[in-house]
Amino acid sequence: MKILIAQLNPVVGNLKYNADNIYKSAILAKQREVQLLLTPELSLCGYPPKDLVLSSTFIENSWLELQKLAKRIPKKLAILVGIVTKNYYSDIKGEKPLFNSVVLLQNNTIKQIFHKRLLPNYDVFDEKRYFESGKTSNFFELPSSSQENQFSRIGVTICEDLWNDQIFWGQRNYKNNPIEDLVKYKVDFIVNLSASPYIIRKQKVRESMLKHSSRLYQVPIVYVNQVGGNDDLIFDGYSCATNKKGEIILCTKGFQVRTEIIEYSHITRDLKVSFNKNSNITKExxxxxxxxxxxxxxxxxxxxxxxxxxxxxxxxxxxxxxxxxxxxxxxxxxxxxxxxxxxxxxxxxxxxxxxxxxxxxxxxxxxxxxxxxxxxxxxxxxxxxxxxxxxxxxxxxxxxxxxxxxxxxxxxxxxxxxxxxxxxxxxxxxxxxxxxxxxxxxxxxxxxxxxxxxxxxxxxxxxxxxxxxxxxxxxxxxxxxxxxxxxxxxxxxxxxxxxxxxxxxxxxxxxxxxxxxxxxxxxxxxxxxxxxxxQAPPGLKITNQAFGTGWRMPIASHFELN
Amino acid sequence: MKILIAQLNPVVGNLKYNADNIYKSAILAKQREVQLLLTPELSLCGYPPKDLVLSSTFIENSWLELQKLAKRIPKKLAILVGIVTKNYYSDIKGEKPLFNSVVLLQNNTIKQIFHKRLLPNYDVFDEKRYFESGKTSNFFELPSSSQENQFSRIGVTICEDLWNDQIFWGQRNYKNNPIEDLVKYKVDFIVNLSASPYIIRKQKVRESMLKHSSRLYQVPIVYVNQVGGNDDLIFDGYSCATNKKGEIILCTKGFQVRTEIIEYSHITRDLKVSFNKNSNITKExxxxxxxxxxxxxxxxxxxxxxxxxxxxxxxxxxxxxxxxxxxxxxxxxxxxxxxxxxxxxxxxxxxxxxxxxxxxxxxxxxxxxxxxxxxxxxxxxxxxxxxxxxxxxxxxxxxxxxxxxxxxxxxxxxxxxxxxxxxxxxxxxxxxxxxxxxxxxxxxxxxxxxxxxxxxxxxxxxxxxxxxxxxxxxxxxxxxxxxxxxxxxxxxxxxxxxxxxxxxxxxxxxxxxxxxxxxxxxxxxxxxxxxxxxQAPPGLKITNQAFGTGWRMPIASHFELN
CATH class of the missing domain: 3.40.50.620 (HUPs)
Incomplete structure (x- = not known):
């Protein structure tokens, strides 16, 4: 099974522009005989959409744009697209009104919806302001080979869903671990659609974490990250993938729009080693x-x-x-x-x-x-x-x-x-x-x-x-x-x-x-x-604690220094 | 039982100053033969403390200041003080590291701790950035009369805990309803320690809600609100109380520091009607x-x-x-x-x-x-x-x-x-x-x-x-x-x-x-x-949607207008 990683640079809120870029990736995917196209987290609206999602028209327009996209794309191709969706029972359940979701488009229809489970709400992240956590993890199936009688089971996660391994972090960051849950479903591999902002040397942490999780659970992981600057946040891309042994089998170049193809073998039940495009660059x-x-x-x-x-x-x-x-x-x-x-x-x-x-x-x-x-x-x-x-x-x-x-x-x-x-x-x-x-x-x-x-x-x-x-x-x-x-x-x-x-x-x-x-x-x-x-302008964030969105201090305060 | 409502104006982060003001209220309470002193939400550090709570020294100093306060206050008086406390098992459970809490001080000790259950995370509120929700509601008991053989059971809630009545709002805002839970414990009355920021005519909504809840659950409620300006937020005070019938029995003057005494009768098992100090003022x-x-x-x-x-x-x-x-x-x-x-x-x-x-x-x-x-x-x-x-x-x-x-x-x-x-x-x-x-x-x-x-x-x-x-x-x-x-x-x-x-x-x-x-x-x-x-300075908030803290829009975005 050929998988295309589309490391895209969306414009926040510009649904048409972002949909067009996803569509272009889909056309490329068809040309290259790809079965599965992966895009970043919230690829349709761009990350972070912030308070734009408080407009119900924006949410409705997103869904309309998604439906249009579903109709345009090549039939057999499976595409995962990130989109904000409505939580229809929020009023009855006392929940937040939206989900941070991924939809599976195939055969011109919206086949399946997955919700992000672990919602970051620290530093620059405000996801609990808008979103309800998904309750369960889920997967979908695609034919493993051209015979179409064998199916591969693909677990879907969104960004932070990957970031709660107790062994790796030395602590639990969230109550649930979607990776663990998906492994119980015996998925063949896991995809992770991300919008993970750059900080210095963060890619090293991401790679270590991916390697750790793949090795621990004996499961390949394909991680697709957004690229591009959105206000203070810079998304570095560096999409990558690990095989079951916990080896990095592909790392996309950072800081640019890229498309890369990797292949899953239903014989070895693993991702094939691809090229590592990421040369070791200095911190500077x-x-x-x-x-x-x-x-x-x-x-x-x-x-x-x-x-x-x-x-x-x-x-x-x-x-x-x-x-x-x-x-x-x-x-x-x-x-x-x-x-x-x-x-x-x-x-x-x-x-x-x-x-x-x-x-x-x-x-x-x-x-x-x-x-x-x-x-x-x-x-x-x-x-x-x-x-x-x-x-x-x-x-x-x-x-x-x-x-x-x-x-x-x-x-x-x-x-x-x-x-x-x-x-x-x-x-x-x-x-x-x-x-x-x-x-x-x-x-x-x-x-x-x-x-x-x-x-x-x-x-x-x-x-x-x-x-x-x-x-x-x-x-x-x-x-x-x-x-x-x-x-x-x-x-x-x-x-x-x-x-x-x-x-x-x-x-x-x-x-x-x-x-x-x-x-x-x-x-x-x-x-x-x-x-x-x-009153400072937005400042490009490169450390774990920049001023701006992720720094929220009172002004009229007498914080005693000792 | 005499209850003193201390509608205080804390300085955010100034633990000593805030503790002194609570102490002065305690001395007044003793002079007036009061049994229970109520202060606003997070009265020790002021609301909202924002990212100050990310400093572990700040959390430790708060606790030390609380212990000092406990030692100073008159012995028999029960005081409820708002403070940020540690969630000691957060690493193991995958929870947020802090609670928004209320402590009961009595006989120079910290007798009991209550945690806020409903954490607002919308508009200007970011409580899920810092706090874990309390799992259960709780109460404490005080002697109802001088004989000290009868006890009144007092349910404790913090601000938002009051704001989830499905009938009043026409929807559930949160999964739990702490008021409902406390009523099951057969509490005699409920206290609510708040830091509820001003918006135009919000007090009318608060009073309607209090009246509704008191009547529905046949329980008196004493609501104590912070007063004073903190950056963009203005806290209007207007602390008030309702009896079982859902009548407002006291409303404190707004926009100023006030202390008011009300009385709970263990005979009628209700709050006695007090003075309504709140003259009807125009919107202007x-x-x-x-x-x-x-x-x-x-x-x-x-x-x-x-x-x-x-x-x-x-x-x-x-x-x-x-x-x-x-x-x-x-x-x-x-x-x-x-x-x-x-x-x-x-x-x-x-x-x-x-x-x-x-x-x-x-x-x-x-x-x-x-x-x-x-x-x-x-x-x-x-x-x-x-x-x-x-x-x-x-x-x-x-x-x-x-x-x-x-x-x-x-x-x-x-x-x-x-x-x-x-x-x-x-x-x-x-x-x-x-x-x-x-x-x-x-x-x-x-x-x-x-x-x-x-x-x-x-x-x-x-x-x-x-x-x-x-x-x-x-x-x-x-x-x-x-x-x-x-x-x-x-x-x-x-x-x-x-x-x-x-x-x-x-x-x-x-x-x-x-x-x-x-x-x-x-x-x-x-x-x-x-x-x-x-890049605007903080602006004093008087509507449900001010610019500033509660308005988080992307800048480099092409939100399509139609």
Missing amino acids: EEIWSALVLGLRDYAIKCGFSKVVLGLSGGIDSSLVASIAAESLGPKNVLGILMPSPHSSQHSITDARHLANNLGINSYMIPINNIMLAYDFSLNSLFKTVEIGIAEENLQSRIRGNILMAIANKFGHLLLSTGNKSEISIGYCTLYGDMNGGIGVIADVAKTQVFSLCNWLNRFQEIIPNNILIKPPSAELKPNQIDQDSLPPYNILDDLLNRFINHHQSIEEIQKVGFDYDLLYKIAKLIIRAEFKRK | EEIWSALVLGLRDYAIKCGFSKVVLGLSGGIDSSLVASIAAESLGPKNVLGILMPSPHSSQHSITDARHLANNLGINSYMIPINNIMLAYDFSLNSLFKTVEIGIAEENLQSRIRGNILMAIANKFGHLLLSTGNKSEISIGYCTLYGDMNGGIGVIADVAKTQVFSLCNWLNRFQEIIPNNILIKPPSAELKPNQIDQDSLPPYNILDDLLNRFINHHQSIEEIQKVGFDYDLLYKIAKLIIRAEFKRK
């Missing part, structure tokens, strides 16, 4: 690929072909400009230099040098005159108070305004260039350098920014060397550098990782040997910056 | 009280005593200034007038007039010079493209910068003055008039803004009449008025209510008789403004 290449995809899809799915950003001559905007050039092509990237009297000369030369290396457009708009105009207007109100943060922020906000004016004027998407370290501690200006439609490196720590730039320069200088070696500075007052008020970035990032990604407290981190006063200072900065993060 | 007074409380608490809990806002001479900023003057005192409100060449003379005189009526401070900073400085700097880049939205937005953003500079300089909280109608359709400038720490009227439709202002003027002119009668205008270009590009606000608000608060589709609304083209235009505007709302 992986993050780079994720950010390039995330930015490209955000721009395109929002209807932008061009982007603009401020080029300060610093490392953050340099990295973002490089990502943008790769995502959308250098000619579609416009870098704006906005020197102030506090800018050093190298800021301009470094930024120009970068623009040149990347082949992007650049333009310079000094902000001195605008600063003077504000000073003049605010002078009588401000004269009694010493110059300080208000004036520093004002410079950043003048730049923010100029960038938004350009974005509005030419229909460009403004990119926000802040890194995770500065967003964590509020070392950024709301309505200033935080401005933008998308935070391209909002989940990338400053030390990671450096390693990405060094990796980018591995063959030739892309980021000018001077940008890499000069001390980071906001250049909002004379001779300012970040390390004036912050610990070295390697220490800061270690602390931030503990506080934010691991939700550790001062007491816990103190045990590792850090100074209490430093910890208290950093913790306070993190808490105080919550109001800024509340 | 109710909304006004909610917004005044919400703003005051946001400011104070964030550490601000003074606020600043832009005074355009329009109705929105006038209403917000009035709310601020009431919330924090007129002397703590600073209004900034920022006329441009497009501002009409009445904008200045009307704003001055308002400031005078309210007794707030005001200051004028014309923006002409700053506009010229931007024009000069952007001229060579912009000269080939016609003047348009970019220039209009720039004016709004100059004002936003000035306001933030003043906020930063003097440590004031900037108030965002946008109403729900304009935020719905994106008739507002990101990083411009959207700037602010809190959106005071972000959930108030334009037509409601008018009715609130008229109500405010019922005894004397507070909002100058000219502000009420002139046509609304953004004044960003010559002779601009809102109705140039929008339908009349009464029609617009009706449509927005259908699209947003009721999640209706174009098809559904068309059936009522609206023009398809108008519906399509408005729907498109709503969808396109999502990126702005993503």
Whole structure:
């Protein structure tokens, strides 16, 4: 039996577009004599559809689109499509009104429906907001060979259904284990339709888990993941399959739309070894690929072909400009230099040098005159108070305004260039350098920014060397550098990782040997910056704990630090 | 048996402060010879604690604070305190690691723990993100009278536990009904510890539901609600109680901290009729009280005593200034007038007039010079493209910068003055008039803004009449008025209510008789403004569907409108 894995990139909510892509895969499947076509979780509406599913018209339109699709596809082909379906008895049973489902289309009809059983409701996931858990696991049967007298039994699971192996995790994450249940039905193999968002090195975890489960239950598993960026989430693809022995027999390339064919043999009752397309890439290449995809899809799915950003001559905007050039092509990237009297000369030369290396457009708009105009207007109100943060922020906000004016004027998407370290501690200006439609490196720590730039320069200088070696500075007052008020970035990032990604407290981190006063200072900065993060643009997520959808902190709160 | 209802206003996360307030209620209870003290849901940590509960130190500190509280309180008094507790077997059972609990403190010990059974996970509620449902309902017993040989059996429920009566709602919202279960235990009365956020006229629904349940099950219910603002949520209090006949026997004043005593008679086995403190207030007074409380608490809990806002001479900023003057005192409100060449003379005189009526401070900073400085700097880049939205937005953003500079300089909280109608359709400038720490009227439709202002003027002119009668205008270009590009606000608000608060589709609304083209235009505007709302400050919620926490829409999505 030939199986086609369609690693698709849906547009959330665009039912027609997504259905068309499934249809194209079906045509390809027929050409290649495939019996079973697999698409990702919620492939018809895209994942995550969020509150779109609260519209009953949206649910009804999805079903109509599915019926149309069923009529169009080649008759004998079996297709699994992900779709939100109604829970018809929810009012009587006191249940949620929807299911996260997979339907089996065959012979122009909707033959069978499967419901997701394990609903993630943590981090960025809100599935219990919308969906009721499926009560049981189920399977379907397809002819194993052309004689059509032998049938293979195929167990169906959806994403999280795979993620509850007590031995692998050392704990149960959910009350049920759909894999265990399907094995009791003596299924020949299990398919898993997923929309599993990228985080650094997550594929290694997925592969280990798949290998473990296949080996433990002696069952092949075919895992099909969505690919593409949807707001803050990047779906990396990397669809793969394991045989009974727990060997990876295929791994699809990540960060791109792919179709791959694998074969199930009813003689060996196992998947045949296929090609492993996934070369071992470095962590930096992986993050780079994720950010390039995330930015490209955000721009395109929002209807932008061009982007603009401020080029300060610093490392953050340099990295973002490089990502943008790769995502959308250098000619579609416009870098704006906005020197102030506090800018050093190298800021301009470094930024120009970068623009040149990347082949992007650049333009310079000094902000001195605008600063003077504000000073003049605010002078009588401000004269009694010493110059300080208000004036520093004002410079950043003048730049923010100029960038938004350009974005509005030419229909460009403004990119926000802040890194995770500065967003964590509020070392950024709301309505200033935080401005933008998308935070391209909002989940990338400053030390990671450096390693990405060094990796980018591995063959030739892309980021000018001077940008890499000069001390980071906001250049909002004379001779300012970040390390004036912050610990070295390697220490800061270690602390931030503990506080934010691991939700550790001062007491816990103190045990590792850090100074209490430093910890208290950093913790306070993190808490105080919550109001800024509340108003930040979506930031591309690459860690287990990004700000945004998966970070839900109160603002008007006095969380006692000790 | 005397029961004290403590309608408290906790600060989220401030365990010591909240414990102190519970302690003070306990001392009062002892003075008044009370046997049972009731506090709201999660009274020790405040509701909603959100992701603070992901910190194990926070959970441990809560428990330590509870133990300290237990040691301090008068011995014989029974107190119910709301607290997050650990689910110790979550790893083995595959459950969530926490419970939303109530503990009974008595004789300096923690005598009993009850877990919330029905966990809301819709709109602004994310309880399944953190908590496991309690499996059973339970009760405790207290001596009914001074002889101490008779005991009353008291059933304990937490907030949502009350909200699943199939007859009242016409459907089941959850699988279980804790009230029904407690009645089987023959409880004498039921207490309900709540943190039920305000929406317009919600108290009427709560009272109807309480009356229905008391009558149906012949059981008195004492409902204690949190009061106070926490970020976007306003808790209105209005704690109340019903007797067996389903009569309201007490209703506490709303929007303020209150303590009230009621009495349970073991002879009649019912609650005695007490005073109804809740005078019937108009819808406008109710909304006004909610917004005044919400703003005051946001400011104070964030550490601000003074606020600043832009005074355009329009109705929105006038209403917000009035709310601020009431919330924090007129002397703590600073209004900034920022006329441009497009501002009409009445904008200045009307704003001055308002400031005078309210007794707030005001200051004028014309923006002409700053506009010229931007024009000069952007001229060579912009000269080939016609003047348009970019220039209009720039004016709004100059004002936003000035306001933030003043906020930063003097440590004031900037108030965002946008109403729900304009935020719905994106008739507002990101990083411009959207700037602010809190959106005071972000959930108030334009037509409601008018009715609130008229109500405010019922005894004397507070909002100058000219502000009420002139046509609304953004004044960003010559002779601009809102109705140039929008339908009349009464029609617009009706449509927005259908699209947003009721999640209706174009098809559904068309059936009522609206023009398809108008519906399509408005729907498109709503969808396109999502990126702005993503970066909006928290907005005080007064409807069933506010933007913010309870509105989770994708941005990079092509939701097909028909």
